[in-house]
Amino acid sequence: xxxxxxxxxxxxxxxxxxxxxxxxxxxxxxxxxxxxxxxxxxxxxxxxxxxxxxxxxxxxxxxxxxxxxxxxxxxxxxxxxxxxxxxxxxxxxxxxxxxxxxxxxxxxxxxxxxxxxxxxxxxxxxxxxxxxxxxxxxxxxxxxxxxxxxxxxxxxxxxxxxxxxxxxxxxxxxxxxxxxxxxxxxxxxxxxxxxxxxxxxxxxxxxxxxxxxxxxxxxxxxxxxxxxxxxxxxxxxxxxxxxxxxxxxxxxxxxxxxxxxxxxxxxxxxxxxxxxxx
Amino acid sequence: xxxxxxxxxxxxxxxxxxxxxxxxxxxxxxxxxxxxxxxxxxxxxxxxxxxxxxxxxxxxxxxxxxxxxxxxxxxxxxxxxxxxxxxxxxxxxxxxxxxxxxxxxxxxxxxxxxxxxxxxxxxxxxxxxxxxxxxxxxxxxxxxxxxxxxxxxxxxxxxxxxxxxxxxxxx
Numbered sequence: 517x518x519x520x521x522x523x524x525x526x527x528x529x530x531x532x533x534x535x536x537x538x539x540x541x542x543x544x545x546x547x548x549x550x551x552x553x554x555x556x557x558x559x560x561x562x563x564x565x566x567x568x569x570x571x572x573x574x575x576x577x578x579x580x581x582x583x584x585x586x587x588x589x590x591x592x593x594x595x596x597x598x599x600x601x602x603x604x605x606x607x608x609x610x611x612x613x614x615x616x617x618x619x620x621x622x623x624x625x626x627x628x629x630x631x632x633x634x635x636x637x638x639x640x641x642x643x644x645x646x647x648x649x650x651x652x653x654x655x656x657x658x659x660x661x662x663x664x665x666x667x668x669x670x671x672x673x674x675x676x677x678x679x680x681x682x683x684x685x686x687x688x689x690x691x692x693x694x695x696x697x698x699x700x701x702x703x704x705x706x707x708x709x710x711x712x713x714x715x716x717x718x719x720x721x722x723x724x725x726x727x728x729x730x731x732x733x734x735x736x737x738x739x740x741x742x743x744x745x746x747x748x749x750x751x752x753x754x755x756x757x758x759x760x761x762x763x764x765x766x767x768x769x770x771x772x773x774x775x776x777x778x779x780x781x782x783x784x785x786x787x788x789x790x791x792x793x794x
Numbered sequence: 795x796x797x798x799x800x801x802x803x804x805x806x807x808x809x810x811x812x813x814x815x816x817x818x819x820x821x822x823x824x825x826x827x828x829x830x831x832x833x834x835x836x837x838x839x840x841x842x843x844x845x846x847x848x849x850x851x852x853x854x855x856x857x858x859x860x861x862x863x864x865x866x867x868x869x870x871x872x873x874x875x876x877x878x879x880x881x882x883x884x885x886x887x888x889x890x891x892x893x894x895x896x897x898x899x900x901x902x903x904x905x906x907x908x909x910x911x912x913x914x915x916x917x918x919x920x921x922x923x924x925x926x927x928x929x930x931x932x933x934x935x936x937x938x939x940x941x942x943x944x945x946x947x948x949x950x951x952x953x954x955x956x957x958x959x960x961x962x963x964x965x
Contacts, residue, residue, distance in 0.1 A: 532849040533878040540856065540871025544926055547866040551929045 620737045622656075622774040623647060628673075632708040632767045637680040639664065643775060644672040654735035654776040661765025662686055662699075662730060662742055663773050674775075680708055680767055687734050688713060688742055691727040695720040697759070699728070699742060708767045711743065713759040714752075722748050728761055735778060799840055799896065807855070810835050815862045827943040831951050832859060833919055836876055837912060840897045841888070845881060852877040865927065872922040879918045883911055900953070901960035912952055913945070920945045 524531055544551055625647075629640035643649050655663040655676050664684055667677040677684055682702035689696060690713075697713040705712065713728060726745045732738025747760035778784075814832040821829065836852050843851075856873030860866045884898065887907065900908040920941045928937045 529845045529849075529878060529881040532845055533874055536849050536853050536874035536877070537871050539853070540867050540874050541926075542867070543860075543870055544865075544867030548868075551926070 621777040621779070623649070623777060625655075625674075625773050625775055627770050627773060630767070630770055631678075632680055633706075634680075635702065635706070636682060637678040637767075638667065639676040639678050639770070639773070641674050641676060641773060641775070642672065643674055645669050646671055648777060649674050649775055650782075652735060653778070653781070654737075655773050656736070656740055656776060657765035657770065658772050658774060659765065660741045661763055662736060662740060663765070663767075663770070665735065666775065676773070678767065679711065679763075686736060686742075687731040688728050689731045689738075690716070690720070690722060690745075691729045691741075692722075693720065695722070696731065697728075699761075709763055710746075711761055711763055712750075713745075713761055715756045716759060718755050718757050720757075722759060724748060728759075735776065735781060737776060737778075803835070803839065806838070807835050811855070811858060814859070819863070827940065827947045829944060829948040829951050830859075830916075830920065830923070831948060831955065833873070833876055833916065833948070834952050834955060836873065836880065837915055837952070838897050838899045841884065842896075845877075848881070849874065849877050868923055868926045871926060872919045875922045876915055876919040879915050883914055887911070899960065900956035908956065909949070909953065913949055916948050916952070917941065917945045920948065 623643060625641040625643040627639055628642050629638075631637045631639075639655075641655075649666055649669050651666055651669060653666040655666065657663055662679055664676045664678040664681065666674050668675040679686065679699070680701050682700070684701065686699040687696070688699045695716055697716045699711055699713055701711045703712070716722065722745060724745050724747070728742045728745065730736040730738055730740040730742060741764055743761040743763040745759050746762045748757070750758040750760065752758055810832045814830065818829050818831060832855065835855060836848075839848060839851065852873035853870060856870035859869040859873075863869065888898075896902070898908065898911060903911070924937050924941045924944070
């Protein structure tokens with residue numbers, strides 16, 4: 517104890533310095549808001565980066581658990597895919613259309629006859645009136661794109677009027693600006709990967725590469741991507757222009773299609789039929 | 795330590811802080827250098843002053859500066875550093891038995907010793923002041939250059955003051 521006292525008194529300057537410098541630093545930190553905020557910030561930085569490192573470690577340690585859950589999820593999804601591919605079961609997929617507050621039901625169907633090279637092409641599917649298919653239902657492709665409308669229905673089969681038919685017209689939007697148009701095929705074009713969008717007003721600005729989607733007017737649910745614009749400004753001589761688009765779906769390899777059941781379709785048709793014919 | 799020394803130091807304290815606060819506070823060279831001549835008071839305190847008293851005087855001088863500069867704690871810390879540097883420098887450069895001179899002024903100790911003493915003390919003090927003020931190392935070079943330029947500025951003024959009073963005393 518005595519030695520300690522001698523030590524302290526010999527180096528008293530240093531201990532005085534520690535005390536007074538400590539007071540000075542304390543005052544600096546306590547009373548100057550700038551230094552205070554800096555200290556707190558850097559403290560947070562230190563704490564934050566420490567937590568970040570810890571989290572990386574935690575992630576790594578949890579990888580096994582995550583893998584397990586992903587494997588389980590994969591198995592479940594694969595089961596679902598298999599169920600969807602089994603066309604002969606009456607599997608249906610429900611699509612909630614939040615825009616129109618309508619509920620569309622998709623019915624998977626297998627294409628049993630298809631043509632793409634005629635002027636007016638038709639597709640036959642393995643679904644009929646027993647599956648609830650009625651005339652004028654919309655048909656879409658599994659991934660992207662539209663297929664056509666139901667034209668004729670028998671008990672177990674149905675004939676679809678393909679988009680590749682000069683009597684087919686589908687109401688579409690240009691996705692970018694919601695300009696309204698009519699998707700058609702034919703009129704000298706017999707390429708199954710091309711179609712035309714007609715009746716786009718001349719003042720609408722369009723670009724090559726813009727996406728075309730269904731408008732939701734008619735039997736098709738809105739927002740289905742149809743194709744991409746490949747050529748613009750085909751003048752028709754009046755106040756409308758025609759766009760050439762390339763279709764997203766390939767009709768030549770079409771194997772499965774979805775028939776869209778519109779819960780409100782019949783009601784809408786019934787209601788609209790009450791309008792006086794002009 | 796007689797009453798005359800005490801009176802002179804009190805008088806010096808008031809004059810230096812008055813000049814510092816009301817004159818040099820407004821003197822600023824491109825926001826780079828501000829001279830702090832008030833530390834001359836601590837530099838020329840008598841040799842035989844007890845360490846505790848030296849620290850207490852330095853502390854209150856710094857506190858007064860902080861009160862006027864609105865930088866509470868910055869000059870207080872810097873003055874604590876200054877006091878330590880002063881004690882260390884004197885202990886290594888001046889023979890303890892040869893404290894025949896009352897205080898480490900230019901006139902008593904000679905130009906060479908005093909300018910080195912002042913330079914080291916000023917640089918340490920300014921280093922603490924500017925780094926505590928900036929409170930980050932990201933502007934290290936800028937803060938260091940402020941320290942250097944201000945330190946030279948302060949040293950010149952302190953030497954000027956010392957020369958003036960030394961000559962007058964000699965007369």
